[in-house]
Amino acid sequence: MTDKTSRRNFLASSFAAGAAVTVARGAQAATPDPLITQVQPWAQGFGEGVDATPYGLPIRFEDDVIRRNVEWLTADTISSVNFTPIHALDGTITPQGCAFERHHSGAIELKKEDYRLMINGLVDTPLVFTYADLERFPRENHVYFCECAANTGMEWAGAQLNGAQFTHGMIHNMEYTGVPLRTLLEEAGLNTAGDLKDKWIFVEGADASSNGRSIPMEKALDDCLIAFKANGEALRKEHGYPVRLVVPGWEGNMWIKWIRRIEVTDTPVESREETSKYTDTMEDGSSRKWTWAMDAKSVVTSPSPQAPITHGSGPLVISGLAWSGRGAITRVEVSKDGGMTWETARLAKPGEKMALTRFYLDTDWDGSEMMLQSRAMDDTGYIQPTKAQLREVRGLNSIYHNNCIQTWLVRSNGEAENVEVS
């Protein structure tokens, strides 16, 4: 961490820039800024009362900070995806209202009273839990990211979508409250069911797609949560209300929404969602499967195509997100020249396991063109690969698990574009 030193360096240069701002204002003294010299309309009357918004939405000036889908991407919106506006967010928490959705048969409405969770298969006592039952078990709170396996998938072939929201927005990061899956499995009497290390669970949701997935028992007993709150409040309908599975660090497709059944099995089910989908087709046509963990990855969210530089040269905050499904982010580096040289970014906080990390590079931009990149490192020692490195190993036929370094060409006028580095 170069927090202190980079700050001091930045300030040394920003003092000068700050002074320039002041002088610029001073030079405009002949036409004084009415926002400073006059009493403003919003100080001359009353605003809205405390009964105006029992549940509030963003102010109307922010109405472009929303989830967006790409219309040509899928045949129908009920089996589709929308994208988190990460280019416009900061910090690490994603509000539920703008956290991406991915459905296979649409977001269903399921009341708490109608909710049931069955645990069956190789257990001592098959159990059915109501929502009220779940609330009686010890709860935990954890902040985790959830990333769709197809996030950045369009980039395999080349620079496709012009904006961090679309290239990297199938991700969100929330504080979950729930019951460890281990607790419920133990409640069903798993301990006496034989050698656990060869066992699996098969999980499915209450929607029409059911979206069944197999999860090895080791993960099920490690850190999975049966979650009913996100960022303090009930899950939203589109995120699995009233209960979803949280599978920290693993691809979002496994985070079963409206989870209705957990079957303990001695083999994986090899379901549609883990055979024809959510496998990576290699160059020779074979499939790479059980690619559950999301490898370390990062992206510069600002500047980026949807968040151009509008203030010209001088002090510039370059910011972005980094994450790893295998542990905590330990370091993020930023390149302005397409990967030839790298500077260490400042992490807003030390990286936390399977959670988004915000990074900043406080820099002084000379106004010349930049080929902006970021690369993440995690506590396993893994380093985010270039697109070329990834293609060399995995070819060009994949949809899923593209964690390559992203490049934004930032022009002298501050506009940015998604480009390939040769």
Place this chain on the structure above:
Amino acid sequence: MTDKTSRRNFLASSFAAGAAVTVARGAQAATPDPLITQVQPWAQGFGEGVDATPYGLPIRFEDDVIRRNVEWLTADTISSVNFTPIHALDGTITPQGCAFERHHSGAIELKKEDYRLMINGLVDTPLVFTYADLERFPRENHVYFCECAANTGMEWAGAQLNGAQFTHGMIHNMEYTGVPLRTLLEEAGLNTAGDLKDKWIFVEGADASSNGRSIPMEKALDDCLIAFKANGEALRKEHGYPVRLVVPGWEGNMWIKWIRRIEVTDTPVESREETSKYTDTMEDGSSRKWTWAMDAKSVVTSPSPQAPITHGSGPLVISGLAWSGRGAITRVEVSKDGGMTWETARLAKPGEKMALTRFYLDTDWDGSEMMLQSRAMDDTGYIQPTKAQLREVRGLNSIYHNNCIQTWLVRSNGEAENVEVS
């Protein structure tokens, strides 16, 4: 922390209870649960598509989890307060949409383009910052609670309001992104303005009330933030869009919304908001002022009057929130007998400075009446006082800074009530 041991004890008893649930279901085999045995309507068709909610709201079944005001409390809603539904939340993050509001002249609408922040007074160079200027300084991210000084104020006289939302809901906890106030003060050339330790700043907002407050320079240079994001996205209108002051651990009235001016002074201003208001009237009629820090406090959020026990005796999760404006929570204890005996609660995470801490007591309720209390301890060694202890020192004339231990009488039928312990 008794995490492991209390968990194990709880599980030992909940196994039995869990088994009871199963047996109960088994006994109902003659009338099988159609939610288990039949294909449900929500699995027979499609749900909502990804274009349905570009910015989402909670599901309609949760429409009682909202901010609420108390109509008789104030003459008008533009100078009033509403309350966070803490009885229905879990974890620590408060979504902006249900985070309490307190206004003195209503929530104003102020565009980023129209935003100006002036720093003047005893500085080398008075400066005016636009919103775009602020975005060019190095940012930090921190989770902090914001508590109104009047939170729990109605309780001075006795048990008044029946619900944690109303007794303790003038609090929220968010991840803020902003520029350290210190950075901007230094930009204005504070370093050459003489002996800092005697200096003050006077801060005011752009609304009609302006809500001016004096803050000692030591705090201003320590941890205050000029914040523009909360929980990742833009501040909501009602929380000061586009920019508010964050004064960690100190009373919410000082967290100036729509902040427009910071004047460096050599004395406090003694404004309306720190003389006739936001002082504590003592027994002898004198005023206790400069009571900025919010002392350590806690409350059981569930069970509570708005969150009764509906499942009868057996395993019960008692949960609540603890916080301290002077540091981090180190320990929370729960009493079921009105303070005669205490059990150590499990903290969901180690306490963090000036942020909400979630606590749980995983217990086995025998169905008898409880006088539920919680008490918080912080890393200064401070212990949350009883109501009697607080009244002894401060009398009964105060409105502000009531951090006494709260008591809920929980009846055998699970209903809870706000009561006084004699």
